Amino acid sequence: MMFSHRRKTLVCLLIGFLVMLSLINLSDLDAGGFIPGRAGTRPYRGAGPDVDTDDDPNFFWRNIPIRYPVQSMSPLPTGRARPLPKIQAVFGKESAEEKESRRQRRDAVKKTFVRCWESYKAHAWMSDEVAPISGRARNPFGGWGATLVDSLDTLWIMGLRQDFDLAVAAAANISFETVTSDEINVFETNIRYLGGFLAAYDLSGDKRLLRKAKEVGDMLYAAFDTPNRMPITRWRAREVAQAKGVEQVAGDNVLLAEIGSFAMEFTRISILTGDPKWFDAAQRITEILERQQDSTALPGIWPLVVNAKSQAFNGHNAFTLGAMADSTYEYLPKTYALSGGRLASYRKMYEKAAATATNHNFFRPMIPDEQDILISAMVKVRADEGGAARSQLDPEGQHLVCFAGGMFAIGAKLLELPGHLEAAQKLVDGCIWTYQALPLGIMPETFHMIPCPSRTGSCPWNETLWKKEVLLKHGIDTEDVGQANTIIAKNRLPKGFTKIGDTRYILRPEAIESVFVLYRTTGQKYLLDAAWAMWKAIEKNTRTELASAALADITVTDGELPPKLDSMESFWMGETLKYFYLVFSEPDEISLDEFVFNTEAHPFRIQAP
Numbered sequence: 001m002m003f004s005h006r007r008k009t010l011v012c013l014l015i016g017f018l019v020m021l022s023l024i025n026l027s028d029l030d031a032g033g034f035i036p037g038r039a040g041t042r043p044y045r046g047a048g049p050d051v052d053t054d055d056d057p058n059f060f061w062r063n064i065p066i067r068y069p070v071q072s073m074s075p076l077p078t079g080r081a082r083p084l085p086k087i088q089a090v091f092g093k094e095s096a097e098e099k100e101s102r103r104q105r106r107d108a109v110k111k112t113f114v115r116c117w118e119s120y121k122a123h124a125w126m127s128d129e130v131a132p133i134s135g136r137a138r139n140p141f142g143g144w145g146a147t148l149v150d151s152l153d154t155l156w157i158m159g160l161r162q163d164f165d166l167a168v169a170a171a172a173n174i175s176f177e178t179v180t181s182d183e184i185n186v187f188e189t190n191i192r193y194l195g196g197f198l199a200a201y202d203l204s205g206d207k208r209l210l211r212k213a214k215e216v217g218d219m220l221y222a223a224f225d226t227p228n229r230m231p232i233t234r235w236r237a238r239e240v241a242q243a244k245g246v247e248q249v250a251g252d253n254v255l256l257a258e259i260g261s262f263a264m265e266f267t268r269i270s271i272l273t274g275d276p277k278w279f280d281a282a283q284r285i286t287e288i289l290e291r292q293q294d295s296t297a298l299p300g301i302w303p304l305v306v307n308a309k310s311q312a313f314n315g316h317n318a319f320t321l322g323a324m325a326d327s328t329y330e331y332l333p334k335t336y337a338l339s340g341g342r343l344a345s346y347r348k349m350y351e352k353a354a355a356t357a358t359n360h361n362f363f364r365p366m367i368p369d370e371q372d373i374l375i376s377a378m379v380k381v382r383a384d385e386g387g388a389a390r391s392q393l394d395p396e397g398q399h400l401v402c403f404a405g406g407m408f409a410i411g412a413k414l415l416e417l418p419g420h421l422e423a424a425q426k427l428v429d430g431c432i433w434t435y436q437a438l439p440l441g442i443m444p445e446t447f448h449m450i451p452c453p454s455r456t457g458s459c460p461w462n463e464t465l466w467k468k469e470v471l472l473k474h475g476i477d478t479e480d481v482g483q484a485n486t487i488i489a490k491n492r493l494p495k496g497f498t499k500i501g502d503t504r505y506i507l508r509p510e511a512i513e514s515v516f517v518l519y520r521t522t523g524q525k526y527l528l529d530a531a532w533a534m535w536k537a538i539e540k541n542t543r544t545e546l547a548s549a550a551l552a553d554i555t556v557t558d559g560e561l562p563p564k565l566d567s568m569e570s571f572w573m574g575e576t577l578k579y580f581y582l583v584f585s586e587p588d589e590i591s592l593d594e595f596v597f598n599t600e601a602h603p604f605r606i607q608a609p
């Protein structure tokens, strides 16, 4: 089975979703139904244009004829990068005790990484994933060694230099000329493979990695060879490779995340190579986003389905920062940072999008301890009887949308917007609260809660209301408390949750990602303990003899073993373990003032002034 990540979606779910789209109004969809399943840094050789000295004219993908050449190419931003405001907090000296505890925690994370890495080496070397229970090798991401490439920078950061060298030598051997899958997810290939090579190059300066980045970059570039230069997102790359180019047209139902998340990787590779073609390709999409940002049904943000063929990015009516949209938003402030503040349009787009999401998508849930937290949810806009647009909140939380707390923290510091820090704090606390609310200490994939009447003022716990909403959410039209109690017991719903639509935990990174970012941006020490509590719960419950496994149901009572799934996506070693390791590292280890992480946790070097 192929899982997807944040933005990372199951092909079959997409197809189902598109079928549903054609049958019913999107506004009637329940979001829960289609959420799938985001040391030493020396020696570094500088971040300026690294114009090819060793370019290979035989690059396979570069030699496929282009049918629709670009008429006028957007140049890379010129002018000096500007000094950006400091993103990281100022950290005081830690006590000997704090240091000792931090190091023990960091080493525990590293141990788990090494165990998983050794299993991958032994059982699935050069394949995309090792299955953590059966030990089988799996290839859901093109078969080019997704775990190998996703893990390169983690190996470097953890100081596993021998394995890094071994991995780079093996990665240099990957053939992107050979396509084994019928369909390639261009977005996943971009964030995992291109992102993985670029970050490993930015850290190590090893030229073989830049060469691999160019190879995979050239492959991805061929997906943009359409009449309007919009990319094919689910791409029959093998056909293109075999025929040396085919006639192709961009899709009319494309997920926002899959078309809007090229900016970081494509900007970085253009800067590193001096070749503007990738930057130009991403810029064409950015220009459409910018032009249509105010004309959507929820002005400021874009619907999660857009039309790449007609270039209408303002037609649909479901809006979320969550699954299938997420990294388009995440890349706005991050691309601004990456460019050293030279791409001002990203800054403007982020400010508008953040304002709309804050006003419409965030809700404060009613919870027993009345803690003031925020959850980011889906909004659907539809016409009421008089034809006026009405927006409706679907109060669903997702593990995946936990990245938003980190995005707001970065936005707050980078753009000096203190209000964003308050939102970041409440969003991150919402994720920590949800971890703690479940008996195992792990948050589910998706869940529903009850919005407070307002985000300000008090929001007292009301048990009667909770039970009434549980009944409603389960489609039962009574006010029978007994029946509510039965549903709560049967579904093991903690107080505050009206439904847990997807009970899995698939080794996702977003919660620890946002805890890490908020820690680095604010230095609040409670975040280290929150991170450690998450780690202990995840480690205890996901550990298998070989590696770490996704969990099928995290609602089981503590003391019971949650059922495991035979799956460990590459983001476990590429993202989750990296963020856990970094939160317990020295704060200047991959400083957020020097690096910006892509949506697969690959750190790219920020353009220095």
Ligand SMILES: *[C@@H]1O[C@H](CO)[C@@H](O)[C@H](O)[C@H]1NC(C)=O
Binding pocket: 169, 170, 173
């Ligand atoms: C690279 O591929 C060649 C040919 O398949 C093989 O002989 C060699 O061992 C590989 N090198 C590494 C480091 O994997």
Ligand SMILES: *[C@@H]1O[C@H](CO)[C@@H](O)[C@H](O)[C@H]1NC(C)=O
Binding pocket: 462, 463, 464, 465, 468
């Ligand atoms: C609690 O919720 C119930 C059901 O909506 C409502 O009738 C009741 O007035 C609420 N109690 C308080 C104290 O607000």
